[in-house]
Amino acid sequence: MDKKNKHQIEEVDRLKVLSESLGEDVDLHAVAVATNLYRAAQSLRIVMERDVLSAHKLSWTAFSLLYDVWVWGQRETKELAVSSGVTTATISTITNTLERKGLCKRSADPRDRRRVSISLTEKGEQVIKELYPKFHQGEKKLVHSMEVSEQERLAEQLRYMIQNINNV
Incomplete structure (x- = not known):
């Protein structure tokens, strides 16, 4: 054995x-x-x-925020919090750090200043475009021994599990 x-x-x-x-x-x-x-x-x-992320002194959650904004465009802090599985306060703290690095910027909704959106700066877009190919290599390494059909099935099962957790 x-x-x-x-x-x-x-x-x-x-x-x-x-x-x-x-x-x-x-x-x-x-x-x-x-x-x-x-x-x-x-x-x-x-x-x-x-x-991958240490080269830019980024945490997993900071990268997740940058990634979500890169993929989906400008996002409200509430949406980013849900997507990352953290509180809006955590998103605010991470955004402070990313703003200091010049990677993102905040904008308040002129009709409701409590609604704050995050967008990437040019530098932020440049960093995420540099990081993502390296990050993707790690994603591929994670599943390299699985057939594509197994990867699809696992992704489907994980989405189902996320729904189960969110419905509790």
């Missing part, structure tokens, strides 16, 4: 022991999905921040 399979069996056995000690029935399949989804996301984030 290889080391990977041995670890999986040990993990399942340990979870069974823990669930029995809690006196509850633990859905090991749900645990495996959630745990591995978290690990994959964290691994991707760590590698991308270290290998």
Whole structure:
């Protein structure tokens, strides 16, 4: 038995022991999905921040904000918060940092000054265009051993999971 399979069996056995000690029935399949989804996301984030984003001193969330604005155009802070899974206060803090770097700018809605939109500056567009090809290499590395049909199915399943979480 290889080391990977041995670890999986040990993990399942340990979870069974823990669930029995809690006196509850633990859905090991749900645990495996959630745990591995978290690990994959964290691994991707760590590698991308270290290998790609650090050159511009950007966090994952800052890059996500720049990426969303690049793809979708000017966005309201509320939309960016939902897209990134953070609060509007976090978006405001990140926007402050990105504005200081000259990568984005804010504009208030003249009819309702509480509605603030973020857009890229020329420099911000230049940075995202420089970063994205490198970032995309990491995305491809993440799924390189999967067939296209498997990638499509996984993407569909992940969208379904996001809907499940948002509907709770």
